[in-house]
Amino acid sequence: MRLKAKLMLLAALPLLISLALIAATIRQQERELAQREHALVERTYMNARQAELRHYVELAISTVRPLYNTGRTDAATRQRALRLLASLDYGDDGYFFVYDLEGRSLMHSRQPELEGRNLWDLRDPDGSPTIQRLIERARNGGGFVRYTWRKPSTGQTAPKLGYVVALPRWNWMVGTGLYLDDIDTTLAELDRQVSDNVNETLVWIACIAALGIALISASGLWLNFSEHRAADAKLALLARKVVRSQEDERAHLSRELHDGTSQMLVSAKLLAESAADEIQNHRVAVPPTLTKALTRINDTLVEVRRISHRLRPAMLDTLGLPAALELLTREFNDLKQARATLKVEGSCDDLPEEINTILFRVAQEALANVAKHSHAEHVHIQLSLDEHGLSLEVVDDGVGFDTHAVQVDPHRGIGLRNMRERLESVDGHFEIHSHEDGMPGTTLRAFISAVSVARIEAAAG
Numbered sequence: 001m002r003l004k005a006k007l008m009l010l011a012a013l014p015l016l017i018s019l020a021l022i023a024a025t026i027r028q029q030e031r032e033l034a035q036r037e038h039a040l041v042e043r044t045y046m047n048a049r050q051a052e053l054r055h056y057v058e059l060a061i062s063t064v065r066p067l068y069n070t071g072r073t074d075a076a077t078r079q080r081a082l083r084l085l086a087s088l089d090y091g092d093d094g095y096f097f098v099y100d101l102e103g104r105s106l107m108h109s110r111q112p113e114l115e116g117r118n119l120w121d122l123r124d125p126d127g128s129p130t131i132q133r134l135i136e137r138a139r140n141g142g143g144f145v146r147y148t149w150r151k152p153s154t155g156q157t158a159p160k161l162g163y164v165v166a167l168p169r170w171n172w173m174v175g176t177g178l179y180l181d182d183i184d185t186t187l188a189e190l191d192r193q194v195s196d197n198v199n200e201t202l203v204w205i206a207c208i209a210a211l212g213i214a215l216i217s218a219s220g221l222w223l224n225f226s227e228h229r230a231a232d233a234k235l236a237l238l239a240r241k242v243v244r245s246q247e248d249e250r251a252h253l254s255r256e257l258h259d260g261t262s263q264m265l266v267s268a269k270l271l272a273e274s275a276a277d278e279i280q281n282h283r284v285a286v287p288p289t290l291t292k293a294l295t296r297i298n299d300t301l302v303e304v305r306r307i308s309h310r311l312r313p314a315m316l317d318t319l320g321l322p323a324a325l326e327l328l329t330r331e332f333n334d335l336k337q338a339r340a341t342l343k344v345e346g347s348c349d350d351l352p353e354e355i356n357t358i359l360f361r362v363a364q365e366a367l368a369n370v371a372k373h374s375h376a377e378h379v380h381i382q383l384s385l386d387e388h389g390l391s392l393e394v395v396d397d398g399v400g401f402d403t404h405a406v407q408v409d410p411h412r413g414i415g416l417r418n419m420r421e422r423l424e425s426v427d428g429h430f431e432i433h434s435h436e437d438g439m440p441g442t443t444l445r446a447f448i449s450a451v452s453v454a455r456i457e458a459a460a461g
Helices: 003-068 075-086 130-139 181-281 288-311 314-318 321-334 353-374 403-408 414-424 450-460
Strands: 096-100 105-108 143-150 157-167 172-179 339-345 378-385 389-396 429-434 442-449
Touching (some): 003 172, 003 181, 075 105, 096 130, 181 288, 314 353, 321 378
16 A cells, blocks of 8 residues: 555544444444333233223123023023123124133134134134133233234234133133234334434435545645655655665575585586595496485585576576577476466667566566466567557466465465566566456566666666
């Protein structure tokens, strides 16, 4: 992230945090208020319904009390009482029901098909034994029971609050109930209204936040534009120095390996070969371990030279970029994984050292990616210099990859990011295309404008 963006973020962050805390506080208070209001309204509704149910049941009992108080238990008396209770109703969904205490339906004015059936084992959708719970409440002195039952006006199952009492001498349970779906609808509407009000407040807070960020951004751009440009220039210079420092360290390590370690390995190899010759002169077989040691020394010497060359090829400093790319191409072909070709257009031999290093590292990293991932058969490298600037293209016919996914994944594409950063340090441009026009393969292009080349030449001179 650039310094300019960091400064604006630092200015906007306290505002955003404050508004976020305010929004979170409002949201939390809204939830608590909604819960309290919900509970209060529900409690008020339920108290009113309970009082209403108690009144209805008392009315029903008072209707049959003259018959009940006679002490008679014959069938005719009870049938007369059932007819009286069946005649009592209130509204489309208000009715009374009577069961004996063993669960058999004796009277149900809205569902006469239930009369005479034993519903002791009837359970609601949640598995709760509805009739057993009602009878148990009636046996314990009467009271309220919440359950679900079919609503006559709609034919759909709905929550219901029932109130039941027992008439022990007749072995009856008498009760009625009120459906609660209208309460649920009212509470849901109340919750929706509260939520809409809070959401509207949060939208206003978001608008204020957006306006504040816009003002901060405009102020930051107006006050710090020149400072940011200077900071960016210093950062670019620092990046170039870091890259240069890395290359200097690579060159130092390369010389150390070539002049120190390689020479010691050569000396050890010569001593081992001399010892083998002396043994052969005495007509004694050379020990296998000595032969194996010579092989290991040769392999180690080749590996040290390869590492030294990859750290900093001497040809890049002595003969220039085209020669170094030609050597890199030959080494790639020696791997026998794909066939690489090189084409150079324009006079590219006397380029500044910094540009030579950057483009060589780009080509080196590109070929390494081809060898590891692309499964290509052919790779073409083209170095061109014209009046517009200097460009390097690496094109392969491999399987390609998802360039966007690689760029957004922090654990992948490290080599691509290194190429881009190297070119940006000299105001260069880096682009990569894969699966273009539905065709396999990948095209990598690095470009440094003629103005940037001239500026770097002037600074180097």
